[in-house]
Amino acid sequence: MCVAFAGLVGFWFTKDVARAELSVTQRELLGVGERDFTASFVLAGRDRFYAQGYSLPIYGAEGRIVGWRYTGPVDADGTLTDTIIYVQIVNDQVTMISIPRDVYLERWQTRINAMYYHQGADGLRRTVEDVLGVPVDYYAVINLDIFKNLVDALGGVQVTVPFDMRYTDIAGGLRIDLRAGPQLLDGKGASDFVRYRQTARGDFDRIDRVKTVAFAMLARLRDLNVRAVAALPELIDTLFEDVETNATPALARSLLGRIGRLQINAATLPTIESETSTLQFVDRGATERFLAATFGGATRVLAEAPDVLLHVQNRSGVEGLEERYRDRLVAMGVPEDRVVLSAASLDPVPSRLVATTTHWGDADFYGDLLSLGKQTIDRLPNVQGRPIGVLLVLGADAIAPGPDFALLAAAVAAPTASVAADRP
Numbered sequence: 001m002c003v004a005f006a007g008l009v010g011f012w013f014t015k016d017v018a019r020a021e022l023s024v025t026q027r028e029l030l031g032v033g034e035r036d037f038t039a040s041f042v043l044a045g046r047d048r049f050y051a052q053g054y055s056l057p058i059y060g061a062e063g064r065i066v067g068w069r070y071t072g073p074v075d076a077d078g079t080l081t082d083t084i085i086y087v088q089i090v091n092d093q094v095t096m097i098s099i100p101r102d103v104y105l106e107r108w109q110t111r112i113n114a115m116y117y118h119q120g121a122d123g124l125r126r127t128v129e130d131v132l133g134v135p136v137d138y139y140a141v142i143n144l145d146i147f148k149n150l151v152d153a154l155g156g157v158q159v160t161v162p163f164d165m166r167y168t169d170i171a172g173g174l175r176i177d178l179r180a181g182p183q184l185l186d187g188k189g190a191s192d193f194v195r196y197r198q199t200a201r202g203d204f205d206r207i208d209r210v211k212t213v214a215f216a217m218l219a220r221l222r223d224l225n226v227r228a229v230a231a232l233p234e235l236i237d238t239l240f241e242d243v244e245t246n247a248t249p250a251l252a253r254s255l256l257g258r259i260g261r262l263q264i265n266a267a268t269l270p271t272i273e274s275e276t277s278t279l280q281f282v283d284r285g286a287t288e289r290f291l292a293a294t295f296g297g298a299t300r301v302l303a304e305a306p307d308v309l310l311h312v313q314n315r316s317g318v319e320g321l322e323e324r325y326r327d328r329l330v331a332m333g334v335p336e337d338r339v340v341l342s343a344a345s346l347d348p349v350p351s352r353l354v355a356t357t358t359h360w361g362d363a364d365f366y367g368d369l370l371s372l373g374k375q376t377i378d379r380l381p382n383v384q385g386r387p388i389g390v391l392l393v394l395g396a397d398a399i400a401p402g403p404d405f406a407l408l409a410a411a412v413a414a415p416t417a418s419v420a421a422d423r424p
Helices: 002-012 024-030 112-132 144-153 187-195 203-242 249-256 284-295 321-331 362-370 405-413
Strands: 038-046 055-059 065-070 081-090 093-098 138-143 157-161 165-169 174-178 181-185 263-268 310-314 339-343 352-355 374-376 390-394
Touching: 024 284, 038 112, 038 144, 038 249, 081 112, 081 203, 093 203, 093 284, 112 138, 112 284, 138 144, 144 187, 157 187, 157 203, 174 187, 181 187, 187 203, 203 263, 263 284, 310 321, 321 339, 321 390, 352 362, 362 374, 362 390
Parallel strands: 038 138, 093 263, 310 339, 310 390, 352 374
Antiparallel strands: 038 081, 055 065, 081 093, 157 181, 165 174, 352 390
16 A cells, blocks of 8 residues: 555656747637646657568569568567657647648658657657647657557447458568457457558548547547546556656646546648659648637738748759749749749858848748748848848758649649549
């Protein structure tokens, strides 16, 4: 009893991490009042690890490669996060926003599902902050085995499987065999349900199944509530020993009293899909409007491009880079007629925004969009006989945006022209 009491004291009085203080505009965007309880985190699931160089081709009758047979090591601790979910808790409302794994990050020249490999869990948290434009307090990264343990610790989850799911992956040791209909899924069944991708929309359908399991897990937590005190030690052990997280029991302490009242809302971040690849791109203005609609808030003034002329001056030494940045900006909602281009000699100073005092606030829109600092100037010369509001200088550190931005710019002008790429 003494040991148990000491453990409970440690649990209830553990100091929490410092949570970000929401600004006024962020509170308005998320519909959060000054006295509301809030907490936010990114939940990421690692898929299994497969080493490079261990796949052998499988040839069909016509001598063409029809598949690959993997012969190398497999580990549960993968380095890619195939499931990325932003979770915002406001009082008793839990809002989950799934971020597609193929979202392309121009700054890092990679997909978002590789950021855990490149910069770790906290780097992934910061990346989600950049994508959404709102702070994220916590991160929690789990692998498939831990997910199974969580579901088993809850005693399973009740889910309706929409159709028969059968799939075998010899390389990964995966065999999915689920029958259609309502049923109680154990840990393995729930992970199979989430991992199944053999549908027309592949990853998007899988994201929807993740939401379904999340609803089922919350329903199970509600059923257990205080009556299932016996299950809490196993859940806590799994969460705080096996999960890579910066959350503490202090967060659990804040949430325990709300479990019976929690309500979930689930959505998927809207993206622009490429016609020539599986890459997806985020439109900052569309993201602002989506967040405001999802949380019942109001978009920030910077959600729309300022009505001033932007001069993109290429001083990077990379030919044609100014055109690629124009296409990138147009794809993100900046009207093309508000952008003029030029090229000049190499500038070793880092890329930056330059604005007069009159247009100092207008530069913030592009600063947020491109993650660049700004400097003031007395005046900017006209370009092509037109007065300039903000100057974007592409210095020697400027990197080329990702591919397909010309196509994406056309898609923004005519949204019906954007068609999702077929996925294997």
